[in-house]
Amino acid sequence: MDSNSLMQFAGAVASGAVRVVDLTFTLSPDFPVIVLPPEFGQAAPVRIQQISRYDANGPAWYWNNLTFGEHTGTHFDAPIHWFTGKDLPNNAVDTLPVRDMIAPACVIDCSTQAAKDADFLLTIPVVEAWEESHGRIPERHWVLLRTDWSKKGWRDYANLKDDGAHTPGPNAAVMRWLVEERGVIGFGTETIGTDAGQAGHLDPPYPAHHFLHGGGRYGLQCLCNLDQLPPTGAVIVAAPLKIQNGSGSPLRVLALVPGQG
């Protein structure tokens, strides 16, 4: 690619010919985080502690101290996050190849099914049906599961019952197939995890984590605005913080989509 094309691209972003869609929730203390049984270690919630705000602690400046777990808010999962990816090379957010941080996406709209069934599971036939209309999922593409889950109030979003969370996600077969047969670069969801709320009862448990990270692929979760993306043709920019040996990180996820003009 010559530098002209790159300048053309920058011009298209500036003009709106390429539209930039923010797929990120605001990182705030109120946003639900993954809930594990209380005897396990817990993700530190997001905390924003003011250092100064043009006051006695700093008369001309405003700034905060932040604390949060790597897996809070809209966040990225690196292969090292799961035991299946623990021995892979370059498996942490600080070492993963930067070129992987920009990749196209296929968006599979399952919002109708998810509205009817909170435990909806994405299956191979559902993806195959999508491929009938939009073509085979190319290698090194993100697959993003649109459920419109991000539009819910936070209680319904977390949807915790006395037998755990009930939120949609992929089944085990489709995850293995997406990684091994379609070579996806990663899988993204609107829900709190890449896996379904009840995925602990699947075989293997948490198949999205199991197969994605075992195959050196990535996860994105707590995405929003997937309804603004075309089924194909969007490009995802997802650059996690360069945390030393980090297993993931909150990040700003942007989608570049064809716009007007």
Added chain:
Amino acid sequence: MIEPIQKPRRKNPLQRTQLPTSPPRARSRASHGFTRAAAEGRFMLQHCGACGTFCYPARDACPACLSADLAFTDAPRRGTLLSETTLHIPADVHFRERAPWRIGLVAMECGPTLVTHLHADCEEGGPVVMSFQLDKSGQAVAFAHPERETPNMTDDRQWREMTADPKFRRVLVTNGRSIVGQEVVAALKTAGASIVFVGVAEPWKPFRGEDALRAMEGVEIVPLDIGDEKSVADLAADVGGKVDILVNTTEHVRAGGLLDRQGTSVVRDEIDQSYLGFVHLAQAFGSSMRMRGSDGVNSAAAWVNILSVYALANWPAFGAYSASQAACLSLSHCLRAELRSGGVKVVNVFTGPLDIEWFQTVPPPKVAPRAVASAIVSALKRGLEDVFVGDVAEEIRQRLAANPKAVERELGA
């Protein structure tokens, strides 16, 4: 006969809020024996070990035999009101604002004569029952009660100055997710609190008892995550000016000490939830409570902490938790000193292991959440500062007084 107090009307926003003033607070070191008695709701006098004389006020030698063996001991409470005096124009600012004010002289059956504040139903020449109370300066004063219960007794104007009665007061209970929190809410409503704000963190997580809590009249669920500075500040911005009593029902109990825990995240959670949560609450709510300590019938009156008795002596089976509680205990003394100028009490309710899931494997006796709630309401109504609930807490206290080293060894055995 006391007229029942009326639910206070809304404040006239054109009138300046009356600022708290303090009654005379100077005391001798010896007379802090009365402070201790008042804090715990005991009636103690100095008792001569040599000749058996009870004496008052506090002194360093027995007035009968000059012995220095004058320990404070629990004493009989009964006496006779010899005389009463009504002060119409006291020289002291605090009492002038509250005039007319009745005081009296009570001859105790056990010997000494006490200068005392009077309940309105005490009659000259009649029998009275005495207590020591912490007044608005936090210092101990004698208080004479009628011998028998009288109508609307707790509404007595002078008595209410000594207590933090929830009646017609507005309360913030910081954590409504726990059983203890829910019991405290119910007990406060029964005690006449006009409204109870109940904090619920992470409202997207359902919890046991939620429906019942939401259905309670005069209970308002508010978002509050005390580990989050901003959440606490936001709530204080909304309701900080109308919290008369704050009950911190935060509960974060985890077993384990130092060596059997991996890493520090659990320790950190404990500090965040207990110590830092306390700091956030104090910084957000403390100053307005202190400023409103004299704000009429529903003045700011008390801050209640529920503390593990293992704040006083580390229990290594719950060692890191004990340490977080010790930090809170220390902080409570700081808060108590800082709130004193507002006449706002800090009540520490010490408990042994509670009958909750986090003490599941601990053998009984365990303290029922309802017992904690009752103890809190009782402490507020009686104006106490240090309360020990249940057998374990009481036992630890007594053993500590006898031999702290023995307690350390035995808890760590």
